[in-house]
Amino acid sequence: MxxxxxxxxxxxxxxxxxxxxxxxxxxxxxxxxxxxxxxxxxxxxxxxxxxxxxxxxxxxxxxxxxxxxxxxxxxxxxxxxxxxxxxxxxxxxxxxxxxxxxxxxxxxxxxxxxxxxxxxxxxxxxxxxxxxxxxxxxxxxxxxxxxxxxxxxxxxxxxxxxxxxxxxxxxxxxxxxxxxxxxxxxxxxxxxxxxxxxxxxxxxxxxxxxxxxLHPDEDPAEALGAIAERTTGRGGTLVIPAFAVGRAQQLLYYFWTLKQAGRLGSVPIFLDSPMAIDATEMMCRHGTHHRLTPAACRAAFSIAHYTNDVEASKAITASRFPKIVIAASGMMTGGRVLHHLKTFGPDARNTILLAGFQAPGTRGRLLQQGARELKIHGGWTPINAEVTQLDMLSxxxxxxxxxxxxxxxxxxxxxxxxxxxxxxxxxxxxxxxxxxxxxxxxxxxxxxxxxx
The missing domain is CATH 3.60.15.10 (Ribonuclease Z/Hydroxyacylglutathione hydrolase-like)
Structure with missing residues (x-):
């Protein structure tokens, strides 16, 4: 049986x-x-x-x-x-x-x-x-x-x-x-x-x-571009908590298409996750497992500044210039994104973009439900930044x-x-x-x- x-x-x-x-x-x-x-x-x-x-x-x-x-x-x-x-x-x-x-x-x-x-x-x-x-x-x-x-x-x-x-x-x-x-x-x-x-x-x-x-029918690249331009236009930083495998590469691809279309100007994009960096390089090694050509793979994933070491990550947090930061973890349960949330979460010029499913009990789910403060590293961080979500990125x-x-x-x-x-x-x-x-x-x- x-x-x-x-x-x-x-x-x-x-x-x-x-x-x-x-x-x-x-x-x-x-x-x-x-x-x-x-x-x-x-x-x-x-x-x-x-x-x-x-x-x-x-x-x-x-x-x-x-x-x-x-x-x-x-x-x-x-x-x-x-x-x-x-x-x-x-x-x-x-x-x-x-x-x-x-x-x-x-x-x-x-x-x-x-x-x-x-x-x-x-x-x-x-x-x-x-x-x-x-x-x-x-x-x-x-x-x-x-x-x-x-x-x-x-x-x-x-x-x-x-x-x-x-x-x-x-x-x-x-x-x-x-x-x-x-x-x-x-x-x-x-x-x-x-x-x-x-x-x-x-x-x-x-x-x-x-x-x-049901996921919205809206074009993901267009929606992502609108949020990025709105945030950087008011002098803010767009923080995107992202799963290192899958979501980070998807975001880089869409930002590449936006740059190709003449959008976002010179706004820098940072991929601040050693694991996401490794996963991005892995995508180009496994070319038969996805749709991108080798040339498109290299081009799309070279759109960001990669930050492997902690000091480079701290420099991103210290910078007050408009920028886009993609960092793990996607549901904010740990990782470098927590340091960015502590720094950029209190400022209303900034945006936190939820780019995927947020499980119950995670900081991501709390933000999704309207929380205006998060417990991070033993203390409470006020969240005055704009919080938005794109379900079509799932x-x-x-x-x-x-x-x-x-x-x-x-x-x-x-x-x-x-x-x-x-x-x-x-x-x-x-x-x-x-x-x-x-x-x-x-x-x-x-x-x-x-x-x-």
């Missing part, structure tokens, strides 16, 4: 982990960290309901932390199998996991040095050495290639759009075929290929991040995009499992699936097991 159980991303938009079990063998599809609210983050410290050593293999749809970030802990707790991913996803995961481990080490060191922890001592969930050990388990798979997995299943990756290397995972096991969406990207995205929906799966596991909303498909992806399959599946969304988003997508497609669908509870 084949069973499915979601150990993460069930009725929440983070921590993706989907466990398949068949005749005593186990596969884990995605292995993400819980992020956002404290009660979710604490789940990262709880042991999995199954022994990591009992899992034969992991299938990784893409490298974002909420899909890959638990891998070092899984390996540290005894997982000995292989992690199957596309080549670009493997490189993205290495970048993200090592950065996550480094930040955790630094956070623990800070808390211990200042006595700001109940734990004696505070420890990271995993360290850089743990992240490196996890990378030794990776095995890369080309898009469209069908391979056998150690458990007797077969795996095939297809393009999902979204970010560099992202894939849907089609798994055949026994007499069943399952399709895991991973995160579905946007159709007609200028950087990444359209999501692919092929075949006739018996079961589909689909994300629902934007299941209850790397996730909206409700129509998700429905388009689902309707591309050859026949109705036996069931669609709706995951990786806040409850209202998942419920809205469920209603559309049942009303427009007539398909059976379920929103799993955490750790709820289904016989397939």
């Amino acid at each position: 084949l069973t499915l159980k979601s150990l993460g991303a069930a009725k929440t938009v983070t921590g993706s982990k989907h466990l398949l079990t068949f005749n005593g063998r186990r596969l884990l599809v995605d292995c993400g960290l819980f992020q956002g609210l404290k009660n979710l983050r604490e789940l990262n410290w709880a042991p999995l309901p199954v022994s990591p050593r009992s899992i034969d293999a992991v299938v990784l749809t893409h490298g974002h932390l909420d899909h890959s970030g638990y891998l070092p802990r899984l390996v540290g707790d005894g997982f000995r199998g292989k992690i199957f991913a596309t080549e670009a996803t493997r490189d993205v995961a290495e970048l993200i996991l090592k950065d996550s481990a480094f930040l955790q080490e630094k956070d623990a060191e800070f808390l211990n040095r200042h006595g700001l922890t109940k734990h004696k001592p505070a420890l990271p969930l995993y360290n850089v050495a743990d992240a490196q050990r996890a990378m030794e388990h990776f095995s890369t798979v080309a898009f469209g290639q069908t391979i056998g997995l150690p458990s007797g299943a077969t795996l095939r990756f297809r393009h999902a759009g979204h970010i560099l290397g992202a894939a849907n995972a089609e798994i055949h096991w026994g007499d069943r075929c399952l399709m895991f969406s991973g995160d579905i990207g946007r159709y007609n995205d200028p950087l990444f290929p359209d999501p692919v929906s092929e075949g006739a799966p018996d079961y589909i596991v689909v994300e629902s991040t934007y299941g209850d909303r 790397a996730h498909a909206d409700s129509n995009g998700l429905m388009r992806w689902l309707s591309g399959f050859k026949r109705a599946p036996e069931c669609v499992f709706i995951v990786h969304g806040e409850p209202p988003a998942s419920a809205a997508l469920q209603a559309r699936i049942e009303q427009e497609l007539g398909w059976r669908s379920v929103i799993p509870d955490p750790d709820e097991e289904f016989d397939l």
Whole structure:
């Protein structure tokens, strides 16, 4: 009997982990960290309901932390199998996991040095050495290639759009075929290929991040240019918290098109994130995974001043001249963007642009909800800057995009499992699936097991 159980991303938009079990063998599809609210983050410290050593293999749809970030802990707790991913996803995961481990080490060191922890001592969930050990388990798979997995299943990756290397995972096991969406990207995205929906799966596991909303039809470059010109025109700085992988490169591309059109004048653009800089260079190395020509890739990503070291980042913060600053992290949970928020947030001439999904419990969600002060580095920072959001910059498909992806399959599946969304988003997508497609669908509870 084949069973499915979601150990993460069930009725929440983070921590993706989907466990398949068949005749005593186990596969884990995605292995993400819980992020956002404290009660979710604490789940990262709880042991999995199954022994990591009992899992034969992991299938990784893409490298974002909420899909890959638990891998070092899984390996540290005894997982000995292989992690199957596309080549670009493997490189993205290495970048993200090592950065996550480094930040955790630094956070623990800070808390211990200042006595700001109940734990004696505070420890990271995993360290850089743990992240490196996890990378030794990776095995890369080309898009469209069908391979056998150690458990007797077969795996095939297809393009999902979204970010560099992202894939849907089609798994055949026994007499069943399952399709895991991973995160579905946007159709007609200028950087990444359209999501692919092929075949006739018996079961589909689909994300629902934007299941209850539609992205605006407005041209992203035009909207971005209007905000940048309005801000710099009043002598201000535009601060854009951005995911280092995907969003940062998207923003650079749009700013390049604006400069090509004679917009923005001589306003300097700074990419202030070592990880985003590495991810940008990675884009040009993996030219078959995106739409840009090599020449366009080099040109678009040379539009910004790259700041790798801390002193250069401090110089950006010290400058009061109009400029555009792109810095991680995208939901303002950490990173260099916090220093820019502390400096530029109190001044009404400046703008903070939310350029993507903001999970509950993050500073980004608080700003989205109208907060006028943020707790940063132990103190409160007033936010007098303009706060605006561009939903059309999201790397996730909206409700129509998700429905388009689902309707591309050859026949109705036996069931669609709706995951990786806040409850209202998942419920809205469920209603559309049942009303427009007539398909059976379920929103799993955490750790709820289904016989397939």
